[in-house]
Amino acid sequence: MSMDMTTVGDTGLLDALQHEVALFARRAEQTRLGGVGQVRNSMDRAAYLLLNRLDKEGPMGVKALAASMGIDSSTVTRQVAPLVDTGLVKRTSHPEDGRAVVLQLSPRGKSRLEEVRSSRRQLMDELTQDWQPAEREAFCSLLTRFNTALSARMSPQGMAGAEPAQES
Template identity: 80%
Template sequence: MPTTPDMTTETPRGGNGGEKSVLLDHLQHEVAVFARRAEQTRLGGVGQLRNSMDRAAYLLLNRLDNEGPMGVKALAAAMGIDSSTVTRQVAPLVESGMVKRTSHPEDGRAVVLALSPRGQSRLEEVRASRRALMAQLTEDWAPKEREDFCTLLTRFNDALSARMGQGPAAEETPPAS
């Protein structure tokens, strides 16, 4: 395995001595490639178009599955996004029957969003497809490498969330195992 400089190492260039190491350039490039590839994998996990689901739908359904029914404001706060964004993103899920709107039990004027049986089934299909893809992509990794990758990726996502003022993991909750 080739050695690389520590991410905190400064690499003098052009006499200014203040440019970050080549490793940080490599890291930002790999994050950009990862983001593009991750978005591409949503188109079916293991290549099955029928298992496609956009990121917003997946995250909303996953949140409702893990935390149960909740109002738009609570869902928006839990995901670190605006209520109007949740309303816009949930509309096609309601229309397709994956999410149901009901009246709040204590305040009939308020709306509660809940995962429907159809939404639960669809979410499980997508999770299984994505799980199979993750297994294929990491089949030659040791279990410890998978664990370390998850730990570091979670730490990276938490740092991004904190930088955006959302606190750790505000947007996403890992799927139930």
């Protein structure tokens, strides 16, 4: 008998999966998976994701940043404000359209992001130190696949066939 999680009668495995995901989400939020040492819990998730996106994709406007992250422009504006205030992100004029504003990672932001990444890498190393390399790769691959499916489900196209989400 295969472990096909789509089998109608196999609610036990799906219940266990949803429970483990809920525990992971709670623990990740409690600790922010911030890393180790003095850097631990020193950057919230929104800031980390915004800085990481600017680092990977380069300078961009608020609308482009919001679109690439799958969130609303007003949310990006609100989340970027403290990053600008603390000097982690710079607002500059668009090189081709001086009226448009471009957000860019500052040198201080780049340094801070690398400090947090390093701390988080160390935490991941500690949490999985007794895992085989193949287990780390499999976990990363499955987690990526899960996040991709969840992201697609939450996109406007994925939501078209889904029931409306209930906010609590």
